[in-house]
Amino acid sequence: MEWTKEQRYRSMDDVSEEEIQGLTKLVHQCPWRQAFHIQPVTGLLNDPNGFSYFNGEYHLFYQWFPLGPVHGLKHWYHTKSKDLVHWEEVGMGIMPSNEFDSHGAYSGSGIEHDGKLYLLYTGNTRDEQWNRHPYQCLAVMSPDGSIVKMDAPVIADVPSGFTDHFRDPKVWKQGDHFYAVIGAQRENETGTVVLYRSCDLKNWQFAGEVKTGLGEDFGYMWECPDYFELDEQGVLLFSPQGLQVEGDHYQNIYQSGYVIGSPIDLETIELKHGAFHELDRGFDFYAPQTTVDPEGRRILVGWMGLPEIDYPTDKNGWAHCLTLPRELSVREGKLIQQPVTELELLRGKKVENSQTVVNEHVALKDFEGDMYELLVEFSDFTAEEFGLELRVGEDEKTVIKYDAVEKKVVFDRTQSGEAFAEEFGTVRKCTLDAETISFRIFVDVSSVEVFVNDGEEVFTGRIFPGENSNGIRMFARGGQTEVTAVKWEIKEGQR
Ligand code: FRU
Numbered sequence: 372m373e374w375t376k377e378q379r380y381r382s383m384d385d386v387s388e389e390e391i392q393g394l395t396k397l398v399h400q401c402p403w404r405q406a407f408h409i410q411p412v413t414g415l416l417n418d419p420n421g422f423s424y425f426n427g428e429y430h431l432f433y434q435w436f437p438l439g440p441v442h443g444l445k446h447w448y449h450t451k452s453k454d455l456v457h458w459e460e461v462g463m464g465i466m467p468s469n470e471f472d473s474h475g476a477y478s479g480s481g482i483e484h485d486g487k488l489y490l491l492y493t494g495n496t497r498d499e500q501w502n503r504h505p506y507q508c509l510a511v512m513s514p515d516g517s518i519v520k521m522d523a524p525v526i527a528d529v530p531s532g533f534t535d536h537f538r539d540p541k542v543w544k545q546g547d548h549f550y551a552v553i554g555a556q557r558e559n560e561t562g563t564v565v566l567y568r569s570c571d572l573k574n575w576q577f578a579g580e581v582k583t584g585l586g587e588d589f590g591y592m593w594e595c596p597d598y599f600e601l602d603e604q605g606v607l608l609f610s611p612q613g614l615q616v617e618g619d620h621y622q623n624i625y626q627s628g629y630v631i632g633s634p635i636d637l638e639t640i641e642l643k644h645g646a647f648h649e650l651d652r653g654f655d656f657y658a659p660q661t662t663v664d665p666e667g668r669r670i671l672v673g674w675m676g677l678p679e680i681d682y683p684t685d686k687n688g689w690a691h692c693l694t695l696p697r698e699l700s701v702r703e704g705k706l707i708q709q710p711v712t713e714l715e716l717l718r719g720k721k722v723e724n725s726q727t728v729v730n731e732h733v734a735l736k737d738f739e740g741d742m743y744e745l746l747v748e749f750s751d752f753t754a755e756e757f758g759l760e761l762r763v764g765e766d767e768k769t770v771i772k773y774d775a776v777e778k779k780v781v782f783d784r785t786q787s788g789e790a791f792a793e794e795f796g797t798v799r800k801c802t803l804d805a806e807t808i809s810f811r812i813f814v815d816v817s818s819v820e821v822f823v824n825d826g827e828e829v830f831t832g833r834i835f836p837g838e839n840s841n842g843i844r845m846f847a848r849g850g851q852t853e854v855t856a857v858k859w860e861i862k863e864g865q866r
Contacts, residue, residue, distance in 0.1 A: 391413065405817060413437055416674070417678070419673065421447065425514075428451045433450070446467065447490075456716050467495075471506040477493035477495045478493060479508075489512075505535055506524035507575070508524045534555075549569045551575070565577065581607065581635070582639070590611035590612050599663070600634050606631045609628075624677050651831050652780075653819075654799060659672060668711075676691035696714075698710075700826075709822060721857065725854065730848060735856060744811070744861070747845070754849055754852050757846060757848070758773055759845050762836040767788050771812065777802075781798060788836030788840065
């Protein structure tokens with residue numbers, strides 16, 4: 372179905388309860404609804420927004436087009452949680468409603484100030500010629516959960532030198548000031564990030580462009596920037612568009628990753644850093660956002676999806692979900708990502724197995740399912756390649772393996788089930804040289820997240836297998852490997 376402009380930009384005020392009920396019914400008929408990931412009640416979810424800890428709870432909003440699996444008039448949908456695992460669907464967070472966000476309440480972030488949660492976001496507008504005019508807007512959430520939008524934008528103009536691709540403010544506090552990075556495009560159509568400074572979150576001064584070592588040759592737009600300091604290092608995270616494929620790198624339509632180095636100099640706005648690293652080496656990951664919690668943990672959530680790609684759930688009126696929350700740390704100049712420990716709350720019935728696998732495929736006794744956590748460790752290997760197959764059915768399998776000759780981890784969804792996004796390839800690889808290989812894997816009904824060697828690399832991907840494709844097998848080719856495996860069912864009664 373083609374969606375017209377009118378359909379994409381309808382106000383929710385004009386949508387009847389009946390229509391929502393019809394859409395909700397269609398969504399619930401989908402065989403690929405997730406069990407323990409944040410997913411849209413109806414319609415399309417994209418970026419995580421306003422991720423914060425406030426008033427005793429984690430708050431996590433998402434970009435939301437309620438009416439179907441397409442990008443249209445964006446709202447913020449609000450979810451909250453006490454433990455980062457069980458999320459309550461609160462409802463509409465920010466609704467586009469005025470001349471400063473008429474074509475979407477776009478991405479932004481949250482910060483506590485004076486007992487309230489300040490939500491800074493981009494108001495997207497279009498004029499009659501369909502030219503964009505972005506505004507940076509503010510909404511304030513009280514402890515009772517009510518959200519009030521300010522009447523006027525807090526940043527009304529794009530500074531000279533930049534185009535109208537100017538959005539996604541991410542705010543933090545340092546010393547007596549608030550700072551915000553905003554994703555931008557220079558007039559010469561190259562991507563960058565700019566910095567603003569404020570004393571009160573309402574009055575903002577443009578400080579300048581963040582000077583990175585990436586110059587003017589790193590994509591045409593940087594979306595969803597984030598800056599934080601961890602382990603005395605400065606980390607700038609962003610989602611560049613327009614990078615060319617380079618070997619195993621930049622295989623997806625758009626990328627997201629980070630540079631890490633000395634903390635940013637807030638006077639000269641210079642960030643000295645090393646190479647750009649992709650955060651996730653899988654297929655479906657974009658526009659991540661972080662927050663810091665009361666324990667001082669830096670936690671990241673991403674959009675498990677990408678723009679401009681059709682997904683098999685579209686026919687049921689919904690698309691995408693968020694990733695599980697990951698705790699970040701720094702090891703040898705690289706970010707390490709581990710699932711937050713609270714995810715152990717999901718662990719139900721446990722099964723274990725250890726054995727030597729020699730030139731064979733073995734189905735492990737009692738190992739199967741479509742929703743589980745699985746920890747597999749391979750050691751003492753002589754095999755040329757080894758790994759495991761998940762969601763195995765008659766003609767389906769999802770393969771996660773180590774190629775010991777090329778020294779690469781491989782995630783292969785060529786035969787995972789209903790095909791999609793094939794023009795971007797169905798295999799992802801990443802170099803890793805180690806003597807033991809461990810995969811900690813979270814399988815939900817239509818997704819796989821693989822944390823390799825305690826979070827040194829992560830591969831995330833949606834898969835759409837048949838209902839009966841529930842097998843799990845281990846294999847080794849060209850030699851043998853020791854394998855130990857532990858699997859936990861996801862506890863009953865998850866969403
Ligand atoms: C990233 C993005 C943001 C924008 C939002 C709109 O996926 O394009 O730059 O604010 O999505 O939904």
